[in-house]
Amino acid sequence: MNNHMTSHRFTVGCLCTCAVVVGVVMAPIGSAQLDQGAILDRLGEIRRETGAPGVMAAVAVDGTVLFAGGVGWAELENQVPAAGVTVHNIGAVSKAITTVAVMQLAEERRLRLDDRLEQYIPSLPAGVEDVTLRHVLTHTSGLRLSDGREKIGSFDELVEAIPRSPNAPLLFSPGSFWAYSSHGFNLLQKVIESVSGVGFEDYLQLNVWGPAGMGRTSFDIASRIVPRRGSGYKRDKSGTHINSSSLDLTFRFAADGMLSTVQDLVRLGVAINANVLMSPGSVATMHRPQLEEIQLFTGDGSTPEGPTGQAIGWFINKDGIGRSYFYQTGMINGVSTVLINYPAEHLVIALIANLLPFDAHKAGQSIAVMYP
DSSP, X not given: OOTTSOOOEEOTHHHHHOOOEEEEEEOOOGGGGHHHHHHHHHHHHHHHHHOOSEEEEEEEETTEEEEEEEEEEEETTTTEEOOTTOBEEOGGGHHHHHHHHHHHHHHTTSXXXXXXXXXXXXXXXXXXXXXXXXXXXXTOSOXXXXXXXXXXXXXXXXXXXXXXXXXXXXXXXXXXXBOOOHHXXXXXXXXXXXXXXXXXXXXXXXXXXXXXXXXXXXXXXXXXXXXXXXXXXXXXXXXXXXXXOOOOOTTOHHHHOEEEOHHHHHHHHHHHHTTSSSOHHHHHHHHSOOOSSOOBOXXXXXXXXXXXXXXXXXXXXXXXXXXXXXXXXXXXXXXXXXXXXXXXXXXXXXXXXXXXXXXXXXXXXXXXXXXX
């Protein structure tokens, strides 16, 4: 059963008594196996602390996936166990995949990061002439945050939604502030298709998912039957778990509309670090900090939160022992996801929990500290 099914209710108490551990993939690499039991223990602790129906994680070190598994339930309705190959919508972690595609095309000199967006989308409204691909990739375009509730039935409708921004068509002059924008990222689908000459999903399959070995990653299309897909949940006022409602992700694939697994996500990180998807120079460009200081936009009266650092399509942070890492988080349809990459340490971690609210970034970091 997937997120599009009718709502069902489940009590929190069941989560504390049903200790399920399945779907564990372990690499035969000697002493590193000692960490795998500890990871399962940590996932169990996260599940007990948060009440998440299921928690899944994968860890890769030095290019090898050491662990991919889960605890709890991928689907409460039929008590389907959570596993490293359970498929969920990864929300905004989709942006990391879209970023790789843009960087590949930049490496091939088929586009430049400082090209204006309107070069590839001539139908954009007046007032966005100064928005570049780099602005979109660093959330400094001024294009507003899409809340996902607008019905988008075509790419033209996606473009037409831009002037409905409160300070139409932009919230601020491009490059002057930082404001998270999924709407801007979704426009990159058209850029990639225009430059490559193929459909977005076909491009990703040929150039990203296939080479990285991401065999269970695809677009989240409601009409598709997806094997091993889990369900997402939220709590009602009594604390009972119910199926989360699903957003229509048509033409939102670039920002929030991809399906994947923790195992596939760590393979993406491994492929990036091994220069399978792009050259070392392009990886360095993607990871280079883009903003000396992040000026959060508050002109709409909000009190936004921003990242510590911004790279091309990725956020930058440091952990408790001073190690820099790159990450993306996603929260959608009752599912929370994080992908964390420590290139210098050759460490990649992915974590998915099928509950909102849930702090996947914090949970993922609690696994990262196990690899000092």
